[in-house]
Amino acid sequence: MIVIEPRPSPSKALTIAAPVFAGIAALALAAIPIALAGANPIDAYGYMVTGAFGSLFAFSETLTRTTPLILTGLAAAVAFRARLWNIGGEGQLYAGALAAVAVGTGAIDAPPWLMIPLVLLAGAIAGALFFLGPALLKLRFGADEVVTTLLLNFVMLLFVQMMLEGPLKDPMSLGWPQSAPITDAAALPTLIPRMRVHSGLIVGLVAVAAVWVMMRRTVWGMEIRAVGENAPAARYAGIPVTATVVRVALLSGALAGLAGVGEVAGLKGYLTNDLSPGFGYAGIVVAMLAGLSPLGVVAAALFIAAVFVGADSMSRGLGVASYIADLVVALSLLCVLVGGFFTRFRLRFAGRPAQAGS
Template identity: 60%
Template sequence: MQLERRSTTPRWLLLGAPVGAIAFTLLITSLLVAWAGAPVTRAYALLLEGGFGSRFAWTETLTRATPLILTGLAAAVAFRARLFNIGGEGQLYAGALAAVAVGGLHGGSGFDASPWLLFPLMMLAAALAGALLLLGPALAKSRLGVDEVVTTLLLNFIVLLFVSAMLDGPMKDASAMGWPQSVAIQDALQLGKLIERSRVHTGLLWSLAAALALWALLKHTTTGFEIRAVGANARAAAFAGMPVAAVQVKVALLSGALAGLAGAIEVAGRAGYVTLDMSPGYGYSGIVIAMLAALNPLGVVAAAIFVAGILVGADSMSRAVNVPTYIADVIVSVSLIAVLVATMFTQYRLRWR
């Protein structure tokens, strides 16, 4: 038995691979649910009901999906150019910290500016923070051949330690009674509610607009063609005269900026300040979402809503049948492995000899 590369991939296989990966994931995790002593069918029904079964469930799912869409887009565009950005979590926190550094300059600091000026500056600072954080690994890869998987992954821990130092130091909120959190951004810089009596904010529209813009960029522009060409075969793209290193640097800036914006929108739309537990792994979940969507920006939206629904629904399932909420993390993790295997079989087939 050996793997043989496919000359062409059938459309049904491209569409069926993510579905098969999800089915396999649910099958594996059902064993864990049964092991916990809970009825599998009822547990999954509660999972779906908790994530999608009511107005409240949908609003919570969409709130959770907002940063996931952006981190999923960040991973998708980077992976399209064979730049494996594993640092979305660190870039999200860098963007959140930069947003508070700009949006929190008020009160006793003596800095007074119009929210119409301060809001775009806050978002720009967040995007720049995320972009510059990924620029270093991208340059190290293109100039020195350093593996970006290692550098971006390690940068996550460095950024979290830096955020911890800031929250216990210069950016600490003196009114938080010792709790490690940053100063809050101005009330005027908070994103408005998209749905009344819910936590869904207008950041969801930002995320959807980013997905549409990225799809148009990849589909209808010269830059998008270069990104796709470099991702398909970097050596062939270089032979055709494309600046491979420059393309990967552009992709790094775009990917990091999207992850940084996720942090800023999470601060402005939901939290209002930065804490170390602000993100329950949004950056890592973005990788799963990008793979579930087959790196398609529009597919990222659907995949992010699915993953968010799983995460939200796990809370309801846990309360009703006493299954640990960590089952949601298991579902997301197994999904990643299953999608990677399914993606492999869209490119290769098994041959018996």
């Protein structure tokens, strides 16, 4: 008989090992469909690794993918810490991108040292405000933020489409629904010449460091943890629960908004309605893989980005559909959820009870 027992106190090593094993398990499980598709999984993963890390170009591509995932992952991690289930990273990302385009395509003319912070700020504010609504609805009426944020993603995507067909449409775009390009002054500079990796990555890493310090060392961070772990006790102890939740919502939305700014002003240069291939949703996986730890977000984002970039290369090399990347991402979320269970509980095989005194 198998008995499930809670572990008295999950060890630190286990908390780190669990997501690592989850990632490995996801790759192992994905080998089955790869094999079914007629490819040798070892070759396939070889292509994946080379495709993601095999050259400076490959690594730059992986980092480019990592950038938005760090920010959306951090957005989800911060919110989840406070038990605020932000599924709306995708919508907040587009809100940020929309604001960046509104500010950075020529409406304001200023030198880069002013323009870049301005674009970042505009995107952060737009993302923050777009999450404030659901947060206030939750606080005031108990509206489930999972539902509201999820549905607002589609609202925002349609709104972006409307803007791209209307006021924000680039007259020079030959009829394509895309915005005017970000001006040179507002563009986030690239980090390596002739490579796509851009300074949005720096923004992401600074945000990680800032959130890490905030959660660990500040009153706000402690209040967020207290509200997330036990809101009634936090309220009883005089922690302003409403203000804390609002604060978290603004921060989480702002981070996701920054991801949108990076994609528009650092990578694409203009806004289209396929700016993000689901970075907002992938951010949820990143946050879960990271165990909601800000530092873990960087590693998890790198892993997910490498899977995506590597899968393209694998697809080109072996003719396996690159959808395998989505499969790996989904499987790693499932594996980390199972893994999370095993960090809190352990199985004991109780075929015979421990030596009885009989």
